[in-house]
Amino acid sequence: xxxxxxxxxIPVNVFLILAMGAAVGFVSGMFGIGGGFLxxxxxxxxxxxxxxxxxxxxxxxxxxxxxxAISYWRRRxxxxxxxxxxxxxxxxxxxxxxxxxxxxxxxxQLDLMIALSYVILLTTVGGLMFWExxxxxxxxxxxxxxxxxxxxxxVWIHGLPLKLRFKRSKIYLSVIPVVVVGLVIGFIGAVMGIGGGFxxxxxxxxxxxxxxxxxxxxxxxLTLVTMVFATMLHAVTNHLVDAVLALILMIGGVTGAxxxxxxxxxxxxxxxxxxxxxxxxxxxxxxxVELVIRPQxxxxxxxxxxxxx
Amino acid sequence: xxxxxPLAIIGLVAATLAAxxxxxxxxxxxxxxxxxxxxxxxxxxxxxxxxxxxKDDKTPANRSNxxxxxxxxxxxxxxxxxxxxxxxxxxxxxDSRQFLQVxxxxxxxxNRPFDQIASPEVQRRQQLGLNNVTLVQRVGPDFADVxxxxxxxSAFVRLRSEHGLYREATxxxxxxxxxxxxxxxxxxxxxxxxxxxxxxxxxxDGALVTKTESAFEIVKIGFEQFVAxxxxxxxLVYGLVTALMALMTGWMASIVFRKD
Numbered sequence: 001x002x003x004x005x006x007x008x009x010i011p012v013n014v015f016l017i018l019a020m021g022a023a024v025g026f027v028s029g030m031f032g033i034g035g036g037f038l039x040x041x042x043x044x045x046x047x048x049x050x051x052x053x054x055x056x057x058x059x060x061x062x063x064x065x066x067x068x069a070i071s072y073w074r075r076r077x078x079x080x081x082x083x084x085x086x087x088x089x090x091x092x093x094x095x096x097x098x099x100x101x102x103x104x105x106x107x108x109q110l111d112l113m114i115a116l117s118y119v120i121l122l123t124t125v126g127g128l129m130f131w132e133x134x135x136x137x138x139x140x141x142x143x144x145x146x147x148x149x150x151x152x153x154x155v156w157i158h159g160l161p162l163k164l165r166f167k168r169s170k171i172y173l174s175v176i177p178v179v180v181v182g183l184v185i186g187f188i189g190a191v192m193g194i195g196g197g198f199x200x201x202x203x204x205x206x207x208x209x210x211x212x213x214x215x216x217x218x219x220x221x222l223t224l225v226t227m228v229f230a231t232m233l234h235a236v237t238n239h240l241v242d243a244v245l246a247l248i249l250m251i252g253g254v255t256g257a258x259x260x261x262x263x264x265x266x267x268x269x270x271x272x273x274x275x276x277x278x279x280x281x282x283x284x285x286x287x288x289v290e291l292v293i294r295p296q297x298x299x300x301x302x303x304x305x306x307x308x309x
Numbered sequence: 310x311x312x313x314x315p316l317a318i319i320g321l322v323a324a325t326l327a328a329x330x331x332x333x334x335x336x337x338x339x340x341x342x343x344x345x346x347x348x349x350x351x352x353x354x355x356x357x358x359x360x361x362x363x364k365d366d367k368t369p370a371n372r373s374n375x376x377x378x379x380x381x382x383x384x385x386x387x388x389x390x391x392x393x394x395x396x397x398x399x400x401x402x403x404d405s406r407q408f409l410q411v412x413x414x415x416x417x418x419x420n421r422p423f424d425q426i427a428s429p430e431v432q433r434r435q436q437l438g439l440n441n442v443t444l445v446q447r448v449g450p451d452f453a454d455v456x457x458x459x460x461x462x463s464a465f466v467r468l469r470s471e472h473g474l475y476r477e478a479t480x481x482x483x484x485x486x487x488x489x490x491x492x493x494x495x496x497x498x499x500x501x502x503x504x505x506x507x508x509x510x511x512x513x514d515g516a517l518v519t520k521t522e523s524a525f526e527i528v529k530i531g532f533e534q535f536v537a538x539x540x541x542x543x544x545l546v547y548g549l550v551t552a553l554m555a556l557m558t559g560w561m562a563s564i565v566f567r568k569d
Contacts, residue, residue, distance in 0.1 A: 002352075003350075004351075004533050006536040006537035007537060007540055011350075059551050059552065059554070062556065062559070064562075065559070066560060067559035067560065067563040068559075070559070070560065111402075112399075112401050116399075227555075228555065231551055231555065234548070235540065235545070235547050235548025236544040236548055237544070241548065241551050243550070243551045243554065246554070246555065247558070250554075254559065255562075258562075291399040291400060292399055292400075295393055297468070298393045298400075299461070299465070299467075300391050300402070300468070301388050301389070301391075301468050302388065
């Protein structure tokens with residue numbers, strides 16, 4: 001069934017988009033991530049303009065993270081204070097990101113920047129995850145215990161001022177690194193059309209030392225708010241959010257996520273991280289190849305203005 | 310305004326008729342549909358243009374071999390053509406040219422090849438063929454059209470042609486009788502909405518005899534068009550509704566798939 005996407009301005013097959021939403025939802029449910037880093041590239045690969053893909057996926061991630069956040073809230077796995085402090089940085093970063101997005105678009109370099117940032121971010125994070133997963137697997141095979149969090153170890157981050165006690169997470173931490181993490185994720189999310197969960201969760205675990213009990217729920221709250229904010233800003237400044245596309249993605253996504261979550265429980269943690277690392281790495285390499293090989297057409301056209309002034 | 314469009318065309322035709330007493334022939338044309346509504350599942354269609362050459366007593370008796378060129382130009386907009394080049398091992402947009410107020414759709418139809426209809430000089434003056442149509446570019450501080458084989462111009466025409474938005478067909482106009490003619494105007498799925506101007510030029514022995522104009526309008530209707538218009542005109546409301554829709558979907562999912 002062909003459907004015309006009003007903002008993307010191309011006809012697409014509804015079932016293809018629905019299947020993509022479900023597949024990404026499955027992966028996101030399995031790994032507990034938003035899946036934006038997979039969704040945006042997939043949309044770009046089927047021919048939707050990168051700018052529209054980025055803006056529309058933001059609302060798709062808002063939907064999936066909201067359903068996730070609700071279930072984590074019920075289980076009391078969200079630290080409200082930590083989420084609030086992260087959000088201070090997050091909203092600021094999102095606004096900055098949308099502004100950068102608009103600026104790059106006017107320069108005609110937006111598509112390149114989206115592709116480049118995907119290559120850099122995904123290959124780095126994917127490579128690290130893969131390496132981490134591989135090491136954890138080898139260590140587990142060698143019989144040595146896996147130590148994720150070394151209690152009592154202090155780094156320079158813990159010496160920063162403006163300390164706050166985050167009760168539910170049971171940590172005592174300066175607000176500066178928390179705001180900075182929020183800022184970075186908000187910025188990346190708005191520019192690249194990703195929730196940033198796959199970067200945020202490791203950052204929170206390894207840098208902020210947030211316990212695993214509250215880390216995913218709290219990161220989902222940040223994702224939710226930054227993505228709702230990004231949707232609004234993209235709609236107001238660039239008019240690029242395709243609501244029809246977003247709705248199809250959401251329906252496919254939330255359904256797929258349920259099955260993914262069940263599948264994820266059957267796989268061991270380090271295998272899961274290894275798989276996710278591979279997946280992230282593969283998407284990054286796909287973008288890199290696209291940039292390096294000679295494009296089929298060196299020329300492109302874009303409409304810049306309507307009626308004469 | 311839309312209802313008045315056919316009236317305007319009648320007016321136009323009347324004006325052309327009134328203004329054309331000097332020439333010996335008159336052109337009478339009509340488009341099969343003056344207001345084309347495009348629905349979201351529109352996959353392309355065709356309009357038909359009919360017309361006839363009316364001779365009067367001033368027409369030279371031996372004149373019978375007419376040539377006809379139909380130019381259809383869609384709504385105009387500014388467009389940028391960018392060229393990718395290899396820099397630091399990757400392909401990036403480097404050079405660009407801005408085309409000012411160029412038609413979103415452009416079709417040129419004739420009954421035989423342009424070079425058989427008129428001399429190169431007349432072809433250029435009358436803008437016969439995609440190579441001779443004026444496409445104004447901003448070149449530095451100047452505004453000018455460039456030679457047809459300019460790389461940006463030819464890439465622009467080629468890309469538009471690949472989407473069926475620019476076309477030229479030198480056998481599309483058929484004469485049913487020596488004076489009665491018809492041509493189809495194909496409209497691909499991606500046709501831009503707006504007013505389309507149709508210009509019909511009659512040639513004989515390599516010279517322009519007379520010309521007339523017509524027009525039609527393409528309107529998109531349906532839910533998708535409503536969404537697109539809202540997104541452009543009420544960004545804030547649209548963003549709010551989309552965000553709310555996202556939250557509703559998420560909330561629904563958490564209820565439907567609630568495990569406990």
